[in-house]
Amino acid sequence: MFLLKVVFLSIKHHLLRFLLAIIGLAISITSLVYLMSFGEGARSLIQKNVRAFNLQILVLPPGQALSAQPILPRQLADSVRALGVGKVYAVLRLPYTGGFPPKAVGVVFGKDFSSSMHFLADYSIGKGRDLTDSTRREAVVGSVMARTAGWKIGDTVFIGTGKYVIVGIAKAGSPIVDNAIIVPLNLLMEDMGTERILAVAVAPPPERSEEVVKLLKKSFPNYSVQTSEDLMRLARSFVAIGDAIRFGLSSIALFVTAVFLFAIMAITVQERRWEFSVLRALGATRWFIFRLVVVQAVAVSLIGWAFGVLLGWGLVEVSGKVMVRVFGLDLLEMSAGILLLSLSVAIVVGFVGSVLPAVSAMRINVREGLGR
Amino acid sequence: MKVLKAEGLKKVYGKKVKTVAVDGFSYEFMPGKSYAVVGPSGSGKTTLLYLLAGIEVPDVGRVIYGDIALFSMGDDGRARFRADHFAFVFQQFYLIPYLSALDNVSMGLYLKTGKTDPKRAREILKTLGITDPSKKPYEYSGGEQQRIAIARALITDPEVIFADEPTGNLDSKNSATIFKVLTGIAVEGRTVIVATHDLDLASTCDVVLHLKDGRLVNT
Numbered sequence: 230m231f232l233l234k235v236v237f238l239s240i241k242h243h244l245l246r247f248l249l250a251i252i253g254l255a256i257s258i259t260s261l262v263y264l265m266s267f268g269e270g271a272r273s274l275i276q277k278n279v280r281a282f283n284l285q286i287l288v289l290p291p292g293q294a295l296s297a298q299p300i301l302p303r304q305l306a307d308s309v310r311a312l313g314v315g316k317v318y319a320v321l322r323l324p325y326t327g328g329f330p331p332k333a334v335g336v337v338f339g340k341d342f343s344s345s346m347h348f349l350a351d352y353s354i355g356k357g358r359d360l361t362d363s364t365r366r367e368a369v370v371g372s373v374m375a376r377t378a379g380w381k382i383g384d385t386v387f388i389g390t391g392k393y394v395i396v397g398i399a400k401a402g403s404p405i406v407d408n409a410i411i412v413p414l415n416l417l418m419e420d421m422g423t424e425r426i427l428a429v430a431v432a433p434p435p436e437r438s439e440e441v442v443k444l445l446k447k448s449f450p451n452y453s454v455q456t457s458e459d460l461m462r463l464a465r466s467f468v469a470i471g472d473a474i475r476f477g478l479s480s481i482a483l484f485v486t487a488v489f490l491f492a493i494m495a496i497t498v499q500e501r502r503w504e505f506s507v508l509r510a511l512g513a514t515r516w517f518i519f520r521l522v523v524v525q526a527v528a529v530s531l532i533g534w535a536f537g538v539l540l541g542w543g544l545v546e547v548s549g550k551v552m553v554r555v556f557g558l559d560l561l562e563m564s565a566g567i568l569l570l571s572l573s574v575a576i577v578v579g580f581v582g583s584v585l586p587a588v589s590a591m592r593i594n595v596r597e598g599l600g601r
Numbered sequence: 602m603k604v605l606k607a608e609g610l611k612k613v614y615g616k617k618v619k620t621v622a623v624d625g626f627s628y629e630f631m632p633g634k635s636y637a638v639v640g641p642s643g644s645g646k647t648t649l650l651y652l653l654a655g656i657e658v659p660d661v662g663r664v665i666y667g668d669i670a671l672f673s674m675g676d677d678g679r680a681r682f683r684a685d686h687f688a689f690v691f692q693q694f695y696l697i698p699y700l701s702a703l704d705n706v707s708m709g710l711y712l713k714t715g716k717t718d719p720k721r722a723r724e725i726l727k728t729l730g731i732t733d734p735s736k737k738p739y740e741y742s743g744g745e746q747q748r749i750a751i752a753r754a755l756i757t758d759p760e761v762i763f764a765d766e767p768t769g770n771l772d773s774k775n776s777a778t779i780f781k782v783l784t785g786i787a788v789e790g791r792t793v794i795v796a797t798h799d800l801d802l803a804s805t806c807d808v809v810l811h812l813k814d815g816r817l818v819n820t
């Protein structure tokens with residue numbers, strides 16, 4: 230404790246100089262936190278997205294993940310259903326942008342009336358009623374969509390060439406549900422001028438899922454069969470590559486900061502030669518002096534880290550809010566992982582920036598340090 | 602009763618031009634006694650003190666304290682030994698500028714035990730006439746600063762105290778006080794070794810050692 234007190238008083242004594250190092254660290258930690266939060270946000274978005282759907286397995290066009298264009302025949306859903314593999318759902322969706330200037334951003338989903346499940350997880354009606362008839366031009370909208378677009382029950386929504394009357398507003402749930410517009414699948418296909426769908430979602434009974442995957446792969450060799458885990462894994466590996474790149478970017482700033490800290494520590498040690506010599510004369514070991522210097526640099530780093538994390542966190546929150554306004558989703562997220570990563574990075578910077586000055590401090594010739 | 606024994610100490614400085622700072626110094630310092638080391642500038646007083654304290658390594662000779670040969674230990678071993686048995690007072694006081702008087706004194710004990718004892722630090726400072734120990738060194742007068750430095754030395758309860766021209770930066774009144782304190786410490790059973798220019802003050806010590814060109818000339 231006393232040592233820490235000494236270290237902090239010494240930092241306070243040379244505050245101006247250490248302030249530069251602290252600011253440098255704060256800035257690079259801020260950028261680290263901010264950049265890494267993209268990956269974290271993307272990861273949790275993927276997780277939320279996958280969880281937002283009632284599916285375990287997707288039958289997709291060969292060699293593809295979810296594409297933007299519907300290219301699978303509608304009948305595929307029936308063929309899959311005929312295998313008796315559980316609940317089956319034909320998937321079709323269409324991005325939606327409404328209003329001028331566009332402010333209501335969401336996704337239109339087709340409701341497959343021939344399926345006994347709903348494609349969206351935690352979907353339930355908050356106000357009004359659900360869709361009841363595959364031939365009626367009716368829509369249920371998510372609560373966020375309704376709010377941003379200013380829709381009420383009875384209003385009309387235009388999707389492509391089609392026109393739907395809002396009969397219900399979904400209860401607030403996952404972001405997917407909140408930003409969804411649900412209309413009957415066959416009417417949506419009509420409006421989009423297509424006979425095709427994006428994918429076939431399958432939700433087998435949990436104990437049969439492995440067997441069903443095998444069966445689907447055997448039965449539909451020309452299609453790609455992917456489980457939700459596969460999709461998550463694929464998406465995560467893309468995010469991981471992004472993480473590495475972003476970490477690389479922020480390590481440039483961190484490297485510069487470490488060099489900066491090194492310069493400051495070297496000056497400090499030079500200036501405090503007499504101080505270290507006095508301590509040595511009074512009985513401090515060389516290891517004690519080494520520790521004193523390193524602990525000081527790490528303390529400076531940790532102060533910088535604290536500011537950087539606060540700043541980065543604030544930035545993540547603020548730009549997350551902006552993103553939700555503009556794109557309807559928040560790609561940024563803080564996590565314990567980012568805190569830990571930035572903390573260990575700060576400690577490493579403090580250590581790397583001070584090892585050499587600390588070695589030179591512990592090697593000071595006491596007599597010379599004290600002046601003759 | 603531990604005796605501090607110097608045996609044929611020799612220290613040479615410089616590579617091309619060699620200066621013999623201490624030249625064949627042998628002596629036995631007894632506990633309970635104060636010693637003044639006097640001599641002209643460059644006669645080797647500081648070098649001798651640093652050798653005796655195990656800060657500088659002699660080219661020839663040994664320093665034995667009790668039954669321990671100082672230079673049979675490594676650098677850090679001698680540092681720990683110093684913390685355990687010795688203390689040092691400097692001409693420039695050398696108080697840590699960003700620590701209060703109290704913390705400066707605490708540092709002395711921390712280097713020995715890894716702990717502090719603010720209560721005792723306060724007491725020692727008080728006996729030396731420092732009643733408000735919360736100020737930073739520059740807020741004290743020179744005489745007060747040197748008394749704080751002596752408190753920093755005394756808090757470890759050292760057996761041998763080295764003081765290198767402790768009154769070199771003080772006026773005569775403060776100098777007399779410091780010498781009174783130092784010779785008083787010896788009476789408690791410690792060994793006090795003071796290097797000084799001032800022969801009057803030196804004469805207040807029990808023994809006066811005269812150095813010339815690094816040699817002991819007479820006592």
Ligand SMILES: Nc1ncnc2c1ncn2[C@@H]1O[C@H](COP(=O)(O)OP(=O)(O)OP(=O)(O)O)[C@@H](O)[C@H]1O
Nearest residue numbers: 601614615620622641642643644645646647648649
């Ligand atoms: N690191 C060094 N390198 C070279 N010469 C040195 C070194 N340290 C001391 N000397 C020389 O050793 C001699 C003794 O020096 P020392 O400091 O011990 O003398 P002193 O008696 O303490 O002098 P003063 O009264 O001025 O303090 C001097 O000639 C000095 O120049």
Ligand SMILES: [Mg+2]
Nearest residue numbers: 601646647648
């Ligand atoms: Mg001297």
